[in-house]
Amino acid sequence: MKYFKYHAIGNDYIVINPKDTSTSLSIEQIKKICHRNFGVGSDGILYGPFESDKGQFSLRILNPDGSEAEKSGNGLRIFSRYLWDMQLVKEEQFTIETLGGLVKSSVSHDGKTVRVEMGKVSFQSSKIPVTGEPREVISENITVDNKAFTFCAATIGNPHCVITLPEITPELAKQYGHLIETHELFPNRINVQFMKVLDRENIQLEIWERGAGYTLASGSSSSAAAAVANRLGLCDSSITVHMPGGNILIEISEDFSIKMTGSVTKVAEGIMSEEMFISEQ
Numbered sequence: 001m002k003y004f005k006y007h008a009i010g011n012d013y014i015v016i017n018p019k020d021t022s023t024s025l026s027i028e029q030i031k032k033i034c035h036r037n038f039g040v041g042s043d044g045i046l047y048g049p050f051e052s053d054k055g056q057f058s059l060r061i062l063n064p065d066g067s068e069a070e071k072s073g074n075g076l077r078i079f080s081r082y083l084w085d086m087q088l089v090k091e092e093q094f095t096i097e098t099l100g101g102l103v104k105s106s107v108s109h110d111g112k113t114v115r116v117e118m119g120k121v122s123f124q125s126s127k128i129p130v131t132g133e134p135r136e137v138i139s140e141n142i143t144v145d146n147k148a149f150t151f152c153a154a155t156i157g158n159p160h161c162v163i164t165l166p167e168i169t170p171e172l173a174k175q176y177g178h179l180i181e182t183h184e185l186f187p188n189r190i191n192v193q194f195m196k197v198l199d200r201e202n203i204q205l206e207i208w209e210r211g212a213g214y215t216l217a218s219g220s221s222s223s224a225a226a227a228v229a230n231r232l233g234l235c236d237s238s239i240t241v242h243m244p245g246g247n248i249l250i251e252i253s254e255d256f257s258i259k260m261t262g263s264v265t266k267v268a269e270g271i272m273s274e275e276m277f278i279s280e281q
């Protein structure tokens with residue numbers, strides 16, 4: 001099975017074109033492909049392109065645990081670069097349909113920089129979703145393992161829980177991320193960001209992704225966290241998001257529409273051995 005691997009500031013994805021697969025990918029195949037030891041290894045799979053009646057292409061976004069995500073910012077930036085590299089697009093701007101809505105991509109610098117218009121962020125509980133009365137989920141409380149946090153929740157197609165703290169560490173994300181991800185408040189689970197506001201134009205994140213765990217960067221997380229920082233009045237409308245893997249620029253409109261810009265790097269292309277799927281490991 002042919003594959004292409006890229007990373008977007010350390011958030012790495014494997015692109016598999018459905019024309020290179022005889023059947024749709026099973027959950028077991030997805031888990032094996034993404035496994036860092038027994039497979040190629042990645043933070044997820046970008047399965048596409050498929051036809052779309054809403055955009056020029058459609059894309060399926062698969063997490064390493066086999067779950068399917070509504071949207072992926074870095075995944076969309078990587079897939080846009082793949083379409084450009086494969087000459088499946090002639091123009092520098094094009095649209096991609098995801099389960100979480102239609103996005104517009106713009107590639108530049110021969111695909112090494114990609115901007116995605118990600119859609120609008122919503123804080124509405126019914127859209128995220130978060131259990132309880134319909135409301136904007138702003139500055140609410142959650143306790144996991146006897147540790148209390150104040151959080152905001154948002155969706156940009158996929159769900160996010162943003163916790164603002166004076167100091168953040170990778171250990172914090174690794175200790176509490178899964179407990180928050182799977183909390184009963186969040187019927188579809190949730191991506192978790194621990195956010196330190198550096199100034200009105202810069203935030204820092206540590207990220208625990210739904211279905212993927214600790215990652216070095218996340219585009220949809222950057223979009224949601226920046227929108228929360230702006231909604232809380234802590235940041236202006238152009239925010240650089242600093243993550244362990246690198247930085248993303250987020251631009252927020254008055255209606256919380258998001259433009260996300262960052263780099264994409266090609267890592268490899270190759271053929272996966274069928275033996276990998278047969279092995280018990």
Ligand SMILES: N[C@@H](CCC[C@H](N)C(=O)O)C(=O)O
Nearest residue numbers: 069072073074158218219220
């Ligand atoms: N890394 C992605 C997010 C991928 C999907 C996420 N794990 C989810 O399940 O919503 C990004 O860059 O946004």
